[in-house]
Amino acid sequence: MSSYTIGEVARQLEISVDTLRYYEKIGLLPKVSRAESGIRQYSDKDISRLKFIKRAQQMNFTLAEIGDLLKMREDPQHVRAEVRQLTANKLKEVEVRLSELGTLRKELALLVNLCSASDEDCPIIDRIDENE
Amino acid sequence: MLIIKFRSGGLVNKAHIDIEVFTSSLCSNCQRASFVVGQLLEETEFESVTWSEVDVVAEIDYAVALGVLATPAIAIGGELVFSALPSKQQLRDAIHHYLSRRRSIDE
Numbered sequence: 001m002s003s004y005t006i007g008e009v010a011r012q013l014e015i016s017v018d019t020l021r022y023y024e025k026i027g028l029l030p031k032v033s034r035a036e037s038g039i040r041q042y043s044d045k046d047i048s049r050l051k052f053i054k055r056a057q058q059m060n061f062t063l064a065e066i067g068d069l070l071k072m073r074e075d076p077q078h079v080r081a082e083v084r085q086l087t088a089n090k091l092k093e094v095e096v097r098l099s100e101l102g103t104l105r106k107e108l109a110l111l112v113n114l115c116s117a118s119d120e121d122c123p124i125i126d127r128i129d130e131n132e
Numbered sequence: 133m134l135i136i137k138f139r140s141g142g143l144v145n146k147a148h149i150d151i152e153v154f155t156s157s158l159c160s161n162c163q164r165a166s167f168v169v170g171q172l173l174e175e176t177e178f179e180s181v182t183w184s185e186v187d188v189v190a191e192i193d194y195a196v197a198l199g200v201l202a203t204p205a206i207a208i209g210g211e212l213v214f215s216a217l218p219s220k221q222q223l224r225d226a227i228h229h230y231l232s233r234r235r236s237i238d239e
Contacts, residue, residue, distance in 0.1 A: 106196045110188065113202040114156050 003033075003041035013050055020050070028053060028067055049073075059094060149230060151183040154195055154205040161217045165204035168220055178227060209234070 010017045023029045029049060032040045042050075052073065056066045068083045069090060153169050155162035169183050188195040188203055195205075199212045206214040206223070208230045218226070 103196060106199070106201060107192060109201050110192070110196060114158055114188070 002044055004047065006040045006042070009042045009047065009050065013047070013054060015050065015054065023050070023053065026063065026067075028063065028070065056090075059090075059097065061090065065090070148180045148182065149209050149227070149234070151181060151227070152186050152207040152210075153183065154186050154188050154198075154200045154203055154207070156188050156203045159203040162204045165206065165217050168218070168223060169206065172220055172223055172227075181227065 004012070006017050006020055009015070009020060020029075024032055029046060032042055032046060035041055049070065052070065053066055056069060057063075061069070065086060068079075068086050072079050072083050072087045151169055151173075153162070153166050155166065166185055172178065173181050173183055186195065188200060198207055198210070200207075200215070202215060204214075204217055205212060206218065206226075208226060211230075213226050213230075214222070
């Protein structure tokens with residue numbers, strides 16, 4: 001099993017070392033194991049958990065909500081009913097966001113395709129800007 | 133709404149269908165697409181078919197909802213059917229296909 005220093009994790013996940021320490025302090029991340037020298041050694045499981053935290057934060061979930069979702073992630077069969085409900089609600093939020101992103105993606109693809117016909121600046125995007 | 137309506141002739145009846153040609157000012161093939169549609173609908177077998185041009189920039193939400201990702205594109209009865217300029221025969225076949233589907237639903 002691989003282990004990573006806090007600096008490696010910070011670089012890999014683009015999360016500051018202070019934030020990594022903070023997640024551990026508030027219990028979002030279980031106590032990270034330490035080498036004999038005292039240096040934190042993050043495991044693959046820690047990395048997976050941190051990636052989940054980062055994704056959930058990008059969806060604007062609060063740290064408290066993320067904490068509950070992590071409980072669900074660890075042990076889905078034994079969580080409280082409220083946590084199950086929260087997870088279902090968050091699933092709906094993610095699905096709505098996905099649908100919005102899908103529409104945005106198509107809209108941008110259409111604009112890029114329209115503009116590929118023009119060698120210069122894109123007059124279509126200029127017109128849309130003017131209308132706003 | 134920047135939609136220009138054309139009717140190929142005759143009264144709109146139960147079998148009426150609408151063809152939408154999605155265009156943009158930068159699209160070199162768009163005029164050709166409108167020409168092909170207009171010319172085909174002059175034929176008597178399609179007298180119940182109307183068609184319109186939809187400017188994708190003015191109607192971007194509608195175009196995206198239908199799945200238009202490039203111009204020209206053609207929708208028949210509110211469904212995107214062509215994402216590029218079709219031949220006259222391809223368009224004729226598509227309209228016939230749509231009409232036969234409509235008939236089987238109505239029956």
